[in-house]
Amino acid sequence: MSNLLTSLISTAQALGAFERALVVSQNNVANASTPGYATQRILLHAAEFDPSTGLIGGVRAGEIESARNQYAEQNVRRQRESFGYYSQLAQSLAAVESSFDATGSQGIPAALSNLFQSFSAWSLEPNSLPARQRVMDRAGELVDAFQQMAEGLARTMADADRQLLQTAARINEIGERLRDYNAARRQGGLHDAGLDTKIHSALEELSELVNFTALTQADGSVTVLIGGQSPLVIGESLFRIGVQFDLPPSPPPAYTSAPAPARIVASGGQDITRLVSQGALGGLLNVRNQALPSLGGDAFHAGDINTLAKAVADRVNELLTSGRISDGPPPVDGIPLFLYDATSDALTAQTLRLNPALTPQTLAAISPGPPYVSNGIPLQLAELSDPRREQDKAAGFSYAEYFGQVAGRVGALLADARDNRDFRSQMTAQARDLRQQLSGVSLDEEAILIMQFQRAYQANARMLGMLGELTEAVINLIR
Amino acid sequence: MLLESLQEASEAVLKAQWAARHPRAEVLFRSQESLAGAESALRQALACAAACGPRARPAATRLAAGILRDLQRANRLLGEAAAFFDGWTLARNTLTAGYDAQGRPADPGPSVRELAEA
Numbered sequence: 001m002s003n004l005l006t007s008l009i010s011t012a013q014a015l016g017a018f019e020r021a022l023v024v025s026q027n028n029v030a031n032a033s034t035p036g037y038a039t040q041r042i043l044l045h046a047a048e049f050d051p052s053t054g055l056i057g058g059v060r061a062g063e064i065e066s067a068r069n070q071y072a073e074q075n076v077r078r079q080r081e082s083f084g085y086y087s088q089l090a091q092s093l094a095a096v097e098s099s100f101d102a103t104g105s106q107g108i109p110a111a112l113s114n115l116f117q118s119f120s121a122w123s124l125e126p127n128s129l130p131a132r133q134r135v136m137d138r139a140g141e142l143v144d145a146f147q148q149m150a151e152g153l154a155r156t157m158a159d160a161d162r163q164l165l166q167t168a169a170r171i172n173e174i175g176e177r178l179r180d181y182n183a184a185r186r187q188g189g190l191h192d193a194g195l196d197t198k199i200h201s202a203l204e205e206l207s208e209l210v211n212f213t214a215l216t217q218a219d220g221s222v223t224v225l226i227g228g229q230s231p232l233v234i235g236e237s238l239f240r241i242g243v244q245f246d247l248p249p250s251p252p253p254a255y256t257s258a259p260a261p262a263r264i265v266a267s268g269g270q271d272i273t274r275l276v277s278q279g280a281l282g283g284l285l286n287v288r289n290q291a292l293p294s295l296g297g298d299a300f301h302a303g304d305i306n307t308l309a310k311a312v313a314d315r316v317n318e319l320l321t322s323g324r325i326s327d328g329p330p331p332v333d334g335i336p337l338f339l340y341d342a343t344s345d346a347l348t349a350q351t352l353r354l355n356p357a358l359t360p361q362t363l364a365a366i367s368p369g370p371p372y373v374s375n376g377i378p379l380q381l382a383e384l385s386d387p388r389r390e391q392d393k394a395a396g397f398s399y400a401e402y403f404g405q406v407a408g409r410v411g412a413l414l415a416d417a418r419d420n421r422d423f424r425s426q427m428t429a430q431a432r433d434l435r436q437q438l439s440g441v442s443l444d445e446e447a448i449l450i451m452q453f454q455r456a457y458q459a460n461a462r463m464l465g466m467l468g469e470l471t472e473a474v475i476n477l478i479r
Numbered sequence: 480m481l482l483e484s485l486q487e488a489s490e491a492v493l494k495a496q497w498a499a500r501h502p503r504a505e506v507l508f509r510s511q512e513s514l515a516g517a518e519s520a521l522r523q524a525l526a527c528a529a530a531c532g533p534r535a536r537p538a539a540t541r542l543a544a545g546i547l548r549d550l551q552r553a554n555r556l557l558g559e560a561a562a563f564f565d566g567w568t569l570a571r572n573t574l575t576a577g578y579d580a581q582g583r584p585a586d587p588g589p590s591v592r593e594l595a596e597a
Contacts (some may be wrong), residue, residue: 064571064574064575067570067571068570068571068575070569071567071570072567074593075563090558111554113553172480239591254525262513306520328536333505353565355500418561423552423555425554426496426556427556427559429500430499430500430501430502430556430559430560431563433500433501434502434560434563437503437565443571450564450567450568452504453502453503453504453507453560453561454564455504456502456507456508456563457502457507457557457560457561458505459507459508459511460495460499460507460511460514460553460557461502461554461558462498463515463518464495464514464550464554464557465554467488467492467514467516467517467518467521467546467550468547468550468551468564470518470521470522470525470546471543471546471550472487472552473525474485474521474525474528474539474543475540475543475544475547477525477528477531478481478528478531478536478539478543479531479536479540
C-alpha cells in the first residue's frame with residue numbers, strides 16, 4: 001500500500017512539474033514580443049529515490065534557475081539604487097555650484113575684494129567724503145552678495161523639498177502597483193510570466209528612487225522593505241511613506257529659527273530617514289540634510305556662508321568700534337558698519353544689513369592708539385585683504401581663501417558625484433548584460449560560461465594592471 | 480608623437496572599458512587585442528615622454544590621467560562582474576549542498592550536481 005501511495009505521490013509531483021514546464025513554454029511564446037521579457041526555462045530535477053527512508057524519487061521542478069534570476073535582478077536593482085543616488089546628487093549639486101563663482105569676478109569674492117580696495121583708498125584720504133561713500137557702497141554690495149547667496153541656497157533647499165515630496169509620491173505610486181500585482185498573483189497568476197515582468201520592471205523603477213529589499217513569498221507575492229526594514233508593500237497592503245520638515249524629538253536643535261531637516265516617515269509615523277541611503281531619495285536627503293546645511297545652515301548647522309558673513313561683519317565692526325569718529329572734545333567712538341540677527345548663527349548671511357545709523361561722515365578713521373594714527377582704522381581694515389594676524393582670518397584663512405575653500409568643496413563634491421554617476425551608469429549596463437547572459441541558460445551551460453569568463457577575466461585583469469603601471473610611468477616622466 | 484600615442488592608447492582603453500561592460504568571455508578575449516594595442520601605444524609614449532617639450536606636457540598629463548582613470552574603471556567593472564559570478568556560485572552551492580560543518584557554503588561535489596541536474 002505504501003509503495004502504491006509512494007508511486008501515486010511521485011506521479012502527481014512529476015505531472016505538476018511537467019505542467020509548470022508547459023506553462024513556462026506557453027509564457028515564452030505569449031511574451032515573445034513583450035519588451036523587457038526574459039526567456040524562461042524550467043529545470044527538472046530528479047528527486048532521490050529510497051522508499052525505506054521516505055524518499056519517493058520522481059521528477060520535481062527546479063528552484064535554482066529561479067533563484068539565479070532573483071540574484072541577477074537584485075544585482076541590477078543594487079546598481080540602479082547607486083546610480084539613482086549619484087544622479088540625483090549630481091543634479092542637485094550642479095544647482096548649488098551655480099551659486100558659487102569659481103572665477104572670483106562676481107558674487108561674494110568680488111564684493112570682498114572691492115570692499116577691501118575701498119578701505120585701502122579711504123586710508124589714503126581718510127577725510128575724503130567720496131572715499132567714505134565708496135566704502136559704504138561697497139559694504140552694501142557685500143551685504144547684497146551674502147543675501148543673494150543665502151537666497152540662492154534657500155531656493156535650492158526649497159527645490160530639494162519639492163523633489164523629496166515628488167519622489168516619495170512616486171515611491172508610493174510604484175508601491176500601489178506592486179500591491180495590485182501581488183493581488184493578481186494571489187488570484188492565480190503564480191506562473192504568469194507577463195506579471196513577472198511587470199513586477200520586476202516596477203521593482204527596477206523603484207530601485208532608482210530608494211534602497212530596498214524585495215522578498216518573494218511562497219504565494220508569489222513580493223514584500224518590499226525600505227532599507228531592508230520598513231515595509232512599503234506586504235501582500236495586498238501598502239504602507240505609504242511621507243516627508244516631514246519638522247524638528248525631530250532629539251537631539252535638541254542648535255538654531256531653532258533656522259530650517260528643520262527633512263525626515264522620511266513610515267505610514268505609522270516612525271522616522272525612517274536613517275534607512276534611506278541610496279536612490280534619488282537618498283541623494284536628495286544628502287543634499288537637503290548635509291550639503292546645503294553645511295553651506296547655508298539649518299537647525300543643526302551654522303553653515304559656512306553664515307560663518308564667513310559673521311567673521312567679516314564682526315571683524316570690520318570690531319575695528320570700527322575700536323576707533324574714533326572724532327577727537328572731540330568730547331571724543332566720539334566709532335559705530336558698527338554691519339548688523340545681523342545675532343540670535344541665530346545659521347541666519348547671519350540672510351539677515352546681514354548695513355547699520356542705518358551709520359553715514360559716510362560717521363565712519364571711524366582715527367585709531368586712538370597708542371600710537372595715535374589718524375587713518376589707523378582704514379589701514380587695519382585694508383590689511384584684511386592679505387591678513388597676517390589670526391584675528392583677521394576665518395578658520396586660519398583669509399576671507400577670500402575661506403570662500404574659495406567652500407566653493408572648491410562644492411566643486412569637488414559635484415565632480416565626485418558626476419564621476420560616480422557615469423560609472424554607476426556603466427555598472428547598471430553591465431548588470432543588465434549579466435542578467436541577460438544568465439537568462440534561460442542551463443546549469444551546465446552556466447558552468448562553462450563562468451569558467452570561460454574566469455579565464456578571460458584573469459587575462460584582462462593582468463593586462464589592465466600592467467597598462468596601469470605603464471601609464472603611471474609615463475605620467476612620472478612628463479609631470 | 481607623445482600626444483598621438485597617448486590618444487591611441489586612450490581609444491584602445493575605452494574599447495576595453497566597453498568590453499568590461501559586456502563581460503562575456505568572447506568579448507573579453509576580443510578586447511585583448513585592444514589592450515595589446517594600448518600597450519604598444521603606451522610603450523611608444525614612454526619612449527618619447529622624456530623628450531616631451533614643456534608645451535605638450537599639460538595636454539599629455541591630462542590624457543595620461545584620463546587613461547589611468549579609464550583603466551581603473553575597466554578594472555572595477557571587471558572586478559564587479561567577477562564578484563557577481565563568485566556570489567552566484569556561492570549562492571548556488573548553498574542551494575544545492577547547504578553548508579559545511581563550519582557554516583561555510585558547502586562544495587556541492589559531482590554527486591550532488593548529478594542529483595540536481597539529472
